[in-house]
Amino acid sequence: MAVFDVLREPWIPALRMNGSPVSLGILDLLEQAHELKALGSESLLENYSIFRLLAAFLMDAYTPEYIDDRRQILESGHFDPVVLQRYVEQCVAEGDSFNLFDEKRPFMQARYDEKYDKKTVPVAVLVHALPAGNNHIHFDHRLSSEHCLTAAEALRALCAAYVFCTSGLAGPSSVNNTPCIYVVYEGQTLFESLIVSMISKDECESKNIPWSEPPVSWRNDDEVIPKSLCPTVSLMAAFTWLPRRVTFVPVKIDGALCVKEVYCQAGLNFQGDGRWYDPHVPYRKNKKEEWYSVKPQSGRELWRDVGAVTAADPSSSSTRQPLILANYKELTESRTSRLLKVQLIGLVTNQAQYLSTQSDSLALPSSFLGEAALGRLLRSDLQDIETMAFYIFSSYGKILDAEIATELQTQFYAVMYEKLFSEYFPYVAKIDRNQDNWGGLAGEYLDNILKKMRDLVMHQGAQRFASNARALRDMSAAETSFVRNCGSLLKKRRENK
Known part of the structure; x- marks a missing residue:
């Protein structure tokens, strides 16, 4: 039997301080997490998916009852090797396997069953960046059948294939339906990032989310039946969800274990029961007053959803920030004086077709997460920015x-991004919110930025596109319309101060 121990074999890329x-197995990486900066895969999708798996491993190993338990781990400065080893021993005693190619319990896969597994397909079907099915040939012009992955590469691709899974003829989508925007807190170390990414049983169950029934996938011995409808989901199961029934077929090439083919078909199908709320995901309400996870959109930068990502307003009826950020201040206590850094990751899709990967790293004053008034202000301001872009x-x-309008919009958003994060947000964070006119001060500051942006858009438009008499006439009409609309927007902002 082929053996690849995911606990010790190096398969997770990481960056030292x-x-x-460096490349490490699960246990080595967690034991050294306080000495590592972050995960280091070249694929953002793989990075997040592995990060999510590690969070599930830690939550199942520690089973923190309350947020204080997470705080104690954070204050200890490292993950306890004794806790991790005891957890592994418990899993093994229950019959679980951390061997990627185990015949009975292959890690994060379904065991081979001739009843379901009739035909293999190229391993390329698991890799978002490789040509397979109806997805384009990106920068690799080989046929899908020509690809061969090392065991480490195959496992990383498998993690991403599960988390960023689309629905279609091949089977159901990921546990969050169409791939959504995931939020990762960027701590000073990988250890700190992982602690914030976890939640406790109390935090979980207070949102009416089951904790571990069904259990995490490597402790779940139930058969993965193709297209099996799952009426409910737990936190542990959702973080290691198997929307595809996958089994690796190992081969040895030059003495190394590799994967060229896999059994792959439809897996578990969770369509939502109204209780699932992913703690790494921001939410909005639709017209039916139903919560839905915020999705990335082609041509829309992720930072433009920072209002939903922070949204420090429990009373908000339209947006809900990720749970890991909602409890950030309570968890970190004295650490909240510095900038909060988060990364947003998303995969833009069209049905089962992959269009593009999106990512943004944002640095916000941490006060935006803990003060409802700042959350309301941020959402209102971003809506006004979207209005000016419209x-x-x-x-x-x-x-x-x-085409001209789209180019001007793109330039507008690029400058606004720089202005907001380097000037406006730090300015607002420094205002004394105990004074009555703090909102007015913030409003005046952004008003000045919007006026400059209005003039910049007009200047860029006239400079680049008014090349003859007719174009000058049309540009003048466009400017008149734009100035009139911006005037109405700025007037409304003044009245709302």
Whole structure:
């Protein structure tokens, strides 16, 4: 039997504090997490998916009852090797296997069953960046059948294939339906990032989410029946969800274990029961007053959803920040004076087709997470920014053309991104919120930025597109419409101060 021990074999890329790369197994990585900066895969999808698996491993091993238990782990400065080893021994005693190619319990896979597994497919079907099925050939022009992955590469690809799984003829989607935006807290070390990514049983059950029934996938001996409808999901099961029934077929090439083919078909199908709430995901309400996870959109930068990501307002009826950020201040206590750094990761899809990977790293004053008033202000301000961007398109696109308007919008968002995160957010965080006019001060500061942006858009439009008399006439009409709309927006902002 082929053996690849996921606990000790090096398969997880990571970065040391000095930036040098290293590859480690699960236990070695967790035991050294306080000495590591972050995960280091070249694929953002793999990075997040492995991060999610590690969070599940830690929550199942520690089973923190309350947020204080997480705080104690954080204050200890490292993960306890004794706790981790005891957990592994418990899993093994129950019959679980951490061997990637185990015949009875292959790690994060279904055991081979001739009843379901009739035909193999190329391992490329698991890799988002490789040509397979109806997905484009990106920068690799080999046929899908020509690809061969090492055991480490195959496992990393498998993790990402589960988390960022789309629905279609091949089977159901991931536990969060269409791939959504995932939020990761970027701590000073990987250890700190993982602690914030965990939640306790009390935090989980207070949101009416089952903790571990069904259990984490490597402790679940139930058969993965193709297209099996699952009426409910637990936190542990959701973090290691198997929307595909996958079994690796190992081969040895030059003495190394590799994977060229896999058995792969539809897996578990969870369509939502109204209770599942992913703690790493921001939510909005739709027109039916139903909560749905925020999805990445083609051509829309992820930072534009920072209002939903922070949204420090428990009374909000339209947005809900990720649970790991909602409890960030209580967990970190004295650490909240510094900037909060988060990474947003998303995969843009069209049905079963992968379009693009999106990612943004944002640095916000931590006060935006803990103060409801700042959360409301942020959502309102971002809505006004979106409104001005709409005016760019409606004014210039209607009179000139959509391509010109889109280019002006892109430039507008690029400058606004820099202005917001380098100037506006730090300014607002420093204002004394005990004074009555603090909202007015914040509003005036952003008003000045929006006025400058209005003038910048007009200057760029006139400079680049008004090349003859007719174009000058059309540009003048577009500017008139844009100025009028911006004037109404700024007036409304003044009235709401």
